[in-house]
Amino acid sequence: MASQLCNRFEILAVKPYPPSGMGFRRQYRTGSDAYEAATDSRGWFAVWQGLLSFCVAQARREYDLRVGYRQYNGVSVISYPTWAEFLAEKGYEQHWLDGILASSICDWSGSVERAGIFVQIPPVDNFQSSVAWFTEQNVPVWYRWSNIEADYCYERGLQYMCPPHADLQAFLSHSPSLATQLRLSSPAPSTTASEYDTSTPTTAFGSEPDAAFSSPRLTDAERRKYSALRGDIMRQFIKEREQHISRMMQTADRRQKQRWIDRQRNPPTRKCRVIIWVEDPNDHGNLLRQKADDRDDLWSYTDNQKWYDPINTIWHCCYDLAPEDQVEEYLFDPETVDPDDLVLITVSSEPSSTNVTHAIALDSPPPTLESGQANIEATPDEFLPPTDYDEQKLGDDILKILKEYYGFIPPLPLPTSKTGTPMAKERKVWILRMLGFHPSMSHSAPFFSSSVCTIVFSFLAGLAAQDKSKTPPTDQWDLDARDGRAVQSGRRFRSLCIVNSEPTNPPFYIFEREGSKQWRLAVRSAADALLVCRLGHIGMDDLVIELAKRGVRFQTLLPIALSPPTPRDFCMPLQFLPVRRHGYVFTQKDYRVYEESRNALLAKGRMRAALMRGGYPWRLSLNSLSPWDVVDGPSGSPGLTVLAGSEALVDDDLNPTELAQICGAYAITNNNIVIKSWWPLPDLFEKEDCGENYGHWNSYRENHYITRLKEIKEGRGVPLTAKEWRDKMRGRRDLRQFKLRVEDKSKEFLETLI
Incomplete structure (x- = not known):
């Protein structure tokens, strides 16, 4: 080659x-x-x-x-x-x-x-x-x-x-x-002639010329000093994670808690993620995070050099936790190898003949995945929405979603009586679909025969009404300023401000700093701002983790005067997407290569921005990242700047090419260039006319994610064009109207009081 x-x-x-x-x-x-x-x-x-x-x-x-x-x-x-x-x-x-x-x-x-x-x-x-x-x-x-x-x-x-x-x-x-x-110093900006390469204009070094040169070698004493610093950083990291795990243990149900405890006692070494923490070459006292390429890396560390996170099923490995420990080396003896055990591995170049596009029925039953089939990617199941519901639990989750995302105030005490007339199936399906549950699940749940369900239907009907003068009953909605339970009575509401950094783009809803972190939480929609206010009982550190678990879009904005950390993983984005000729037949090999490319891209520290983006970038990044990765704030390579008065705030961000790469996009060339992708691109999924974006990840979206992934793994799914994705993501008209109504009412409420 x-x-x-x-x-x-x-x-x-x-x-x-x-x-x-x-x-x-x-x-x-x-x-x-x-x-x-x-x-x-x-x-x-x-x-x-x-x-x-x-x-x-x-x-x-x-x-x-x-x-x-x-x-x-x-x-x-x-x-x-x-x-x-x-x-x-x-x-x-x-x-x-x-x-x-x-x-x-x-x-x-x-x-x-x-x-x-x-x-x-x-x-x-x-x-x-x-x-x-x-x-x-x-x-x-x-x-x-x-x-x-x-x-x-x-x-x-x-x-x-x-x-x-x-x-x-x-x-x-x-x-x-x-x-x-x-070391060479960084050149001053200049418009002088070229160096000695007469074929091209000479450009100056980038902003980080030191990255191109080796730093001076360290003495043994300096190495021990920096190793101790890195060890302290890692131990503090583990301490904070253990504190959060302890808090989650206290609030988890009995079965979930037992599952975590079992993992903690017997950590798995297969089907788990391994994160390696290594020395930062530009700052010896700091650590860089790397995703292990192979689980065999786990055996390169002693028990004192690795720690297991039972909730996210991640091993964290760092030599600096116990630099004196040595792993017993396994001595390979080639003489013991049986030639019959050697296998010649070949890769076929024949395209799959089973590549046929299959439409996903928006209201089809939830998929069932048998063990060993489809090779579905392993991700933590503690915070992903379930694809099926226990009938008793469904009613509790419906009320929780209504309260946190839509401001529903249930009557107290909750009525326990049953309705005289069973609710029609169409109404049950409508309630489930509006709230992001799969419409075919749990129609026999006790919730649907209770008086509360009738109240819920009336509340949702008021929000989804075409007549804008109609609203939910005031005693059931926390946007009624006259009610003592209104959302503005919470402490976090008083720390909220609205910043229109760019008039052509949606405003930022920014909250004041809380706790030890220097960054400030910001969201991009009024409905999400009210969600943050309704979760005011959760501390800020735990709150951003909770948002990252739910797939809500948010930012952690750091005042630029505080100087973000030194860039440690500056990534030069690729200029082009992978290219295919018109008529190319995609196979499972293409998807496997895409997965490896995506995981390599997501190994960068600033890719925490994918977790904060929500939608499909969030879901696809869960195989490489953890919700805890967002807590520490900007990585040092910020791509987003927000002007809030005289203050500039920065955070990690992804450019369009990186977002397209995460979603598996290709440039299909013929007379014109057409973009096809394995998953819908954010600029399509985040549009107002997309009825499938609820603003958070839910059971309905997880069902369709698993269905689509299964089709791809079985060779039946292929990349789709923007038009094909638009047709699939358009959703129901009443759902689009419901979503817009919620955002308009939330925005009107905030602009009136702030």
Whole structure:
């Protein structure tokens, strides 16, 4: 692959000898010799990965130049393919190329450790890429520094390549050693001519040039000091999690509590998530979170170096919890391997013939998943809404949803008498559908034969009425200011303000800071603001976790004057979505590659923004993230800025490309580009005319998520266009009207009192 890219795009590179040069294809007399050759050959692949990364970066650069030239001059030029299109034409499978795109090979963000490169200044020829280009890809660069290099750089206005005088003096005053290194300073913005690469304009370093250079080596004492700091951070993290788990234990029902206790006593080591906490290369006293690629990573840590979260079913591993502990090494003996146990694994390139689009009936019965079928993704079930309900519990949950999301005030005491006439099936279905329960479940529940159900129907009918003058009875609604139980009587209501940062966008409903955290909770809808007020009995830290469990959209805004943390996982977003030709047949392989790509993207710390987004980004991120990830506030790479008077507030945010990648989008090329995706994109799901977005995740949406996932896993589901998703997400007219009415009444209420 690397050789083909070098030839096609005329990339000058010295190719290393192939991995077969290490001998893995030869025959050996002993298993030990064969194992050693295979291990060496496998390690040598990393060198080829580096070459492939260089080739892809060069091909992207050449493509961008030609596209930019065409746009700048407004003339037609010969079509120039992207590196992925070229390799696809050579027979490489598209889903395999997607995996390359999502791997560390195509990650130039600085989060991947690279060996770096030595360059010569002045360059030996005009084909040598500039230092600036390498540092833009976050590749470490070394070069000799003497009067020759200094004169060359000063003559061409490249002072940023000169080592700072203080560092240079310190270097010269000591005997040169491996522990002494110099760093380049960030270049000042300049419009001067290029460096020595005459083919492209030279751009300055990014805002984080240090990420491209190795920091000075630490002494043993410094390493122990930083390790102790990281250990303290991890222990504090575990302490806070244990406190929250203890609070949840107190409020959980008996069966749920017993399930958590059983997990705590016997933590599972299969079908569980593993999070690795490692040293931050830019801040040795801090930790970075990484999602383990394989559960075998769990066995690399002693019992003192890992902690299990029984609620989220996550192992948290950190060497700094017990840096002196050593794991007993398992000594592999190749001589004990039976050749009959070795299996040759091949990957078929034949497309599936079962790829047929099947419509999801909006009111079809809930799906039933048998054990071992469909390979449904494992996620914590403690906070996901159930797909089926106990008849006795259904009534309690209906009243809870009505109270928290819609402000229903039930009569006290609750009437226990039964109605004389059974409620019609159509009314039962309507109540369930309006509140986000599957319409086919539990029609025989005692709730539907109670007097309370009649009151509930009257309340919902008042909210959903086409006549805007009709409202629910005032003694049943907490938006009646005359009632002592009205929502504005709560303490949190008094800490709410409305900020119209951008007149063309919905306002932010921002609450004052509470507790030890510096951020401020904000939501994007008036109905969600009232939900936060109704949950005023929950502390702010626990509240954002609760919102993250429910799939409600919110933000944790940090005043910019407080300086957000140093960026630790800056992610350069991909410029393009995966590309497919018109007529391409999607298979389960494509979905598996998408899952791996999505999980790699969600491993970034700022991807907590997916949890705060709600909707499908929230649901899809639950396989990689935990609701607890939102508590600490912005990660240090904020993408959202809100102006609240003279104060600027920031938080993590996702750009449209990242949201599309999380939802599994592809660019389908023909004469025009059409976007198809495995899951509906947020800009469609969040529109007012989408009747399937309740503002939170509920039983109805979870049922359809499982149905869709099962179809995909069985090879019957394929990516859909925006029009196809719009038809599926439009929902019932009365439900859309109900949702808009709730938001309008909530907004009117808040604007009147605030």
